[in-house]
Amino acid sequence: MYRLIIVDDEEKILDGISELFPWHNIGFEVSARFTSALNALAYVENHPVEVVMTDISMPLMNGIDFIKELIRFPKIKIVLFSSYKDYEYMRAAIQYGISDYLLKPIRYDELVLCFEKIRMQLDEVNEIVNEEPKTYYKEIISRVDHYLFNNYQKASLEGAAEVVGLSPNYLSKIYKEKSGSGFLEKLNKIRMEKACELLMDPSYKNYEIAFYVGYDNPKNFSRAFKMYFNMSPMDYRNGGGKEKK
Amino acid sequence: MLHKFFIKRFRTYAIIMIIPLLVLFLIMGYLILDTQQKELEKQGINTLESINDNIVYVAYSTIHQQDVMMRTAQYKLSIQKLLSHSKMEYQDVIFMNAARSFLRSFETSYPYINSIYLYLDGRDNYLTSSSEQLVSLQTFYDKKWFEKYSEMPEGEKQFVETRWLKRYTYDEAKKVITIYQKMTLVDGVIVVNINSDDFGEMIKSMLYHSGQSFFYLNAKGDVLFFSDEGTSRDVKQESALFENLIKDYQKEGKFKNNQRWVKVNGKYYLLCIKPADYFDTYFVSLITFDTFKEKMFNYLQVAVAILVVNLLLITLLAWIITKSAFKHITSLVDLFGAAERGEAVEKPQTIVKDEYNLIMNNILFLFIKNNQMQAHLLEERHQSEISEIKALQLQINPHFIFNTLQTMDLEVLKQLGGLSTLHTMIQELSRIIKYALTDPTEFVSLQEELNYLKAYMHIQEIRFKNNIVTYFEIEEQVLNHWVFRLMLQPIVENSVNHGLTSLNERFYIKIKIFKRKFKMHVSVIDSGCGMSKEEIERLYVRINDVKSKNIGLTNLNRRLVLHYGEGSKIHIRSKKGMGTEISFKMPIQALHK
Known part of the structure; x- marks a missing residue:
């Protein structure tokens, strides 16, 4: 210290x-x-x-x-x-x-x-080398995941770092090391799963879903969706989703 | 002012046009006078010559024939016999008749010849052309001529005088010119009486015009005949005039100057004198100056008329040109005035007429440009003053504001932890205030401007319970372009303030920025209540009104025009109930740092 x-x-x-x-x-x-x-x-x-x-x-x-x-x-x-x-x-x-x-x-x-x-x-x-106990990291990962599930719309690395009291760079590093997947990868996964859920509800429009899951440009959402599921949100809505499930 | 200009111009034109005209008139006048005089002189001579040739010649030839016939001895003897004896033989009577007929033939062929007498010295009788034929000196009514003849000196061959003849008591006296010609080979005389009135008629017919009068003089300078009563009266006042002329002639053998202007009784005449070829007599022609004056008067009339017309033309021309020049000047003054007041000035559509106009136009354009630039400068200064005032209002104490925000933030963190909306709002609000307080003339990258806008929208979204959804469709390549601060926020603010209909309905705003053909297009589309055509018109009016106090769109529009020109004005598209699009475009080359 x-x-x-x-x-x-x-x-x-x-x-x-x-x-x-x-x-x-x-x-x-x-x-x-x-x-x-x-x-x-x-x-x-x-x-x-x-x-x-x-x-x-x-x-x-x-x-x-x-x-x-x-x-x-x-x-x-x-x-x-x-x-x-x-x-x-x-x-x-x-x-x-x-x-x-x-x-x-x-x-x-x-x-x-x-x-x-x-x-x-x-x-x-x-010339100091820091080493923290294992339980400390587990605690961090679960807090970050909790943050992501609840704030996927506006979630950011900076926000997560604030929650766990670490620097964004450092958090990004240890998150990847300890949980196996990158921070943004995890965030994207959560967003896509949420999007699938919403797509099943016909009362939501495409661009509304994009906004909900945290994209300020619907095109970006469509592109990310296609990357993730290999099909467009439209196709998913029109039956593609069921096959997958 | 107009009056002064007009007078000045009038003077210039008058000098330019009137002076050459006057010189021309003078030359013409002189030429006309000269030719007029020459013509009159020629007329005088011609008249005199034709009178000489036509009329006096007749008298001369009459006398000459008799004279020549008297040279024949037989004729002479017959005449002598005829005149000497009162008793006549038959042959004498025949001869007498023939001689009388011969004389008579002259009388009848030339109506102005009154009578012809033939007399031989020492005889009592003489032969006449009248019906009495042979008459006695004692009995014939005309006796006076004989007295005159007797008084004639020995050496004098001929004599001319005027007399009055009265044949009967009831007759009116007739004026006659009597020519006495002594015969060459016989002592005797031939007398020719010429009717003055008839002679006058003949003469008058030969005169050129009424201004000319004719005088017939004998060797002494006595006036034998005159054609014009008035002139003759004038001449009588200067009795010595002709006498002196003739004396000079007889002395010198010629006239020094047979044509000249003389002053007679206060009037001017062109005098022309010529010795007659016969009887030692003289012709005089007097042409009154009035003739001259009349001709000159005609000329002067025309000249004055031309001058007057000319003056009128000059006045008209000067007036028209001054008027148009004045209009020009007034418009220039107005233009300068407008430019000085900083009002928008149209480029003056002056037609280039001459080099001065061209120079004037160039100066004018420079001046106006300069003024407009100054106006722009003033506008910008005004803008920055407004911004400064706005900043100052906020800056009452920025330390206070930010310290307060800091305290609030820490308080919120203490009570609610790091994920509360309150914490987010304080953080974003601080960001917005900081951004707004920075020097407004400083340019920022579009990325920065968008970051600021997102912070702004974040707060708006929270305020309206997540019912505002903002989309950003921004092309990657435009993010590094440089724009002025707070370019997008006024439009979005306007959309939220005016477009949002109901708090329960979701309100969409899309911000689209892309590059097309060297222009960066910015458009903000909302799903709000929209506007009718009239509302759009009204909004346009407010946006384009320089004096409008509306800070938002008006200010933005003005800044766009100032920075990027008229082509970057705000464009509005809207449909009632559907939504509104507000867009503008900027030239890419103006967006590099």
């Missing part, structure tokens, strides 16, 4: 970010949180910290001034997060060598991606 401190003058946000994101799953622990950059700086000077995540606009000492001070600790990785892109801030940030820049409200996938990258950099430096 790498030690992370978070700085934001708004306590609600500070608490939310600290508590609601599955920091443990991606290898971090929030060792301290501060509403003032001055306090944070004092903490950093006396405690070992690997990552600092800080807001920019804050009273007394703002984020930019804070990271200027942090130059003294070249090993510390810095992540800025702010309400909007300000080019002045961006320039200063690049100048002081920050790792990433996140925009509020923080999107889970962006956050995970950012910290995954940081962890890999830290891992390289510390």
Whole structure:
């Protein structure tokens, strides 16, 4: 676990970010949180910290001034997060060598991606190899499958990663390894089976089914259906389905 | 202004047209005067010559014949005998009759010859052409001539005078011109009386016109005959005129200048004088200046008429041209004015008439183009100002907005976990606000614009309980083209706001983007309530109204036209109860970064 401190003058946000994101799953622990950059700086000077995540606009000492001070600790990785892109801030940030820049409200996938990258950099430096117990993966696979069955219409790798508290890349990798089929393959299978069900109900139109099972273009749905079943949705509806069953 | 232009133009034209005309008139006038004078001079001479040849010659030949016959001795003796003796023999009577008939023949063949007398010096009697034949100096009614003859100096051979003859007391006195011619070989005289009135008639018939008058002078300059009463009265006032002329002639042997303008009694005459071939007499022709004036007056009348017509023409021409030029100028001023106010200006359809027009047109086009470009610039500035204001309104404090959203998101996560719709909505709403707040002039890839649109539609779908279904039919190859921000959202928003009929019915929106013939076609089709023809018309009017406050489609339409030209205007197709299609197309080459 790498030690992370978070700085934001708004306590609600500070608490939310600290508590609601599955920091443990991606290898971090929030060792301290501060509403003032001055306090944070004092903490950093006396405690070992690997990552600092800080807001920019804050009273007394703002984020930019804070990271200027942090130059003294070249090993510390810095992540800025702010309400909007300000080019002045961006320039200063690049100048002081920050790792990433996140925009509020923080999107889970962006956050995970950012910290995954940081962890890999830290891992390289510390030569750490992670190994998790088998039951941990089983748990992940079943949670993802559950997510897919219930949200096949809007399901995405990013959504699933959020549910299990992993990065999308990492999830995709372990899902394929542990369940035998790829994430998208699984999603497609679920969608096609659902589509078959709906096609049997004549009150649904073709493009409605496409929409239902998560295609925003009916043509794409037809193409995917044909790839999967070797027949068009029309043919399936007109009797092809029964033969198959 | 118009008045001033007109006067200026009129002056120019008048100078151009009137001056050459006046010069022409002057030259013509001079030529006409000159030929007129020459003609008059010629007329004068001709008249005098023909009078000389035709009339006076007759008198001369009469006298000459008698003179010649008197040279024959027999005739002379017979005459002498006839005049000397009162007693006549038979032969004498016969001779006398013959002689009288001979004289008489002249009288009868030339009506203006009144009578002819033949007289030998020292005799009491003389032979006349009248019926009395032989008359006595004492008894015949005409005695005065003899006094005159007796007074004639020795050396003088001939003499001409005017006299009054009165035969009977009840007769009116007759004016006659009497020519005395002494005979060459015998001492005696032949007298010819010419009837002045008849002579005048003859002369008058030979004159060219009423303005000409004729004078017959003897060697002393006395007027023997005049053809015109008025002129003669004038001449009497200047009695020395003819006398001096003739004196000069007799001195010099010729006239210095036989044709000249003279002033007689305050009037101008063209005088022409010529010595007669016979009897030492002179002819004078006077042509009044009035004749001249009359002819000149005719000429002047024509000239003035032409001038007046010319002036009228110039006025008309100047007026028409000024008027049309003014119209032109007014239209130009209007055009400039319109262009300055930034109104849409039609390219002026001026016909190129000359090089100035061409240059003027070019300047004009440049000016208008420039103005239109400025108008566009202003429009764009205005647009960006609007966007900025909109952004500023949102930007009251973006930190506040996003921090609030962040707090809400975290709160939702805490209470509902990661899969709640509320979490999704907050996430998508944040995305939308961020996208809308970015610099509106910055271009984005169509992919980005579509991502934003999907986030927008995602919220709409949630709002309308999944009753809105959006399809995207996008060709892969167009995704990397660059478009301006918020190009699609106003149309979709419009469809949802106006097309959605009932919340229970499913509402379909299809977004179709494809490339065809160097154009990217965008069309948004919905299954909404649709519009009638009138509604479509009204919508078109609102969309094309620059001043319209309608932010959505109007704004989009204006941005499309500004970016891609008139060909990219929004196109609407709709059928009441069926749905609506809103489409536009953009040139591909304008869509590369």
